[in-house]
Amino acid sequence: MTNYQTYFEQNRDKHLGELKEWLSIPSISALSAHKEDVLRAAEWLKDALVRAGLENVTLHETAGHPILTADHLHAEGAPTLLIYGHYDVQPVDPLNLWDTPPFEPSERDGKLYARGATDDKGQVFLHVKALEAILAQEGKLPVNVKLCIEGEEEVSSPNLVEFLDANAAALAANAVLISDTSLLERGKPAISTGLRGLCSLEIALNTANTDLHSGSFGGGVPNALHAIVSLLNSLHDEKTGQVLVEGFYDDVLPLTEELRGELVKMQYDEEKLRTDLGLEALFGEEGYSFLERTGVRPTLELNGVYGGFQGEGTKTVIPKEAHAKITCRLVANQDPQDILNKIERHLHAHTPVGAKLTLVPGEKAFAFNIDPTHPFLQKAADAYEAVYGTRALFTKDGGSIPIIEAFSRVLEAPVVLMGFGLPDENLHAPNEHFNLENFDKGLLTLVHYLKSL
The missing domain is CATH 3.30.70.360 (Alpha-Beta Plaits)
Structure with missing residues (x-):
């Protein structure tokens, strides 16, 4: 990976400059006044994918905002990954609580501040640059790749399921790869194996x-x-x-001892949470820990x-x-x-x-669940370990991302949730940001994962 580390270091300013351009586009899908901005963000990504060396880059019109697809299918005998993400962002209100304007990206204290920095433009951008790097360094990809990037995730993806159903054959893959989640905390990667x-x-x-x-x-x-x-x-x-x-x-289903043991490994500090929230006591279903109550019950x-x-x-x-x-x-x-x-x-x-x-x-x-022993997930955990020095833990997340269950069901493929955000990066809130440590490590981790397959 040494040559890739050098490559990314040499191109870091250029890459961050490009990401800032994309983050400057106010692609707020929930507000009709920003319909043209959402389209601009899609067109920006389309151009970026073409420059990266992807093929068949296409914007598909929908009843709402467009869906972008692309591919690179020249790795004979290798598996095919479908990379999913979204280029739309949340509204920015209340504006007065932002320290810097949400669509004027700024760096401070090793973090990049802007709406969409971590959810999800920054994380989608990692995939674009990881693919671009491999093609630039080696002239070919180690796996076959398809991309499906939408502009309506923040409004519950009203047109994507229909698009998936209509294009299931074209989007068929051995696994779906998504970066729209977080590490447990700094330096502690996680792979979610369930969403409620x-x-x-x-x-x-x-x-x-x-x-x-x-x-x-x-x-x-x-x-x-x-x-x-x-x-x-x-x-x-x-x-x-x-x-x-x-x-x-x-x-x-009753909780298995294996799952309970995996959650215990996270060493979650319930007392710290209680203190941080200013609560006299936590509350929930009797007989279960905080992580069990909020993740698997x-x-x-x-x-x-x-x-x-x-x-x-x-x-x-x-x-x-x-x-x-x-x-x-x-x-x-x-x-x-x-x-x-x-x-x-x-x-x-x-x-x-x-x-x-x-x-x-x-x-x-519907809820989404996957067996953590699946080889695609195990190799993802290995990729994190190679870069972060710590193997990813397999977690259950309490939130809901409905489209993930749809991908798993329609394409009949495992979904690998490799996130590079942090829980405190204010996604959906003022002062959203992306820790640049994970920008750097995320690029290397994705390259390592693709090559390991």
């Missing part, structure tokens, strides 16, 4: 046909806020932390509860309606629609007298 699924819903409770004066009607009519507090309280056992929806855990959480008077001062009113937003993180074998059905039955059965329930379902996504 998701389902969400919004509920409303209505009582009278108008708000009422609490002096004239209080104590004599149903109160929508009282009703929703009672209803939401029925969802959990306050002592054990378990979800009380009938059948919620029916399809949940299902949850039901309230994300918003609102209704009645919320302005300054006092308003003596009995509100006629109240609302709540709920999300569930799901694990292997749980069907999002089945869980929504069970929650709906529970809510109807526990709606207080005098209140009418309205329920609107939202997002649905």
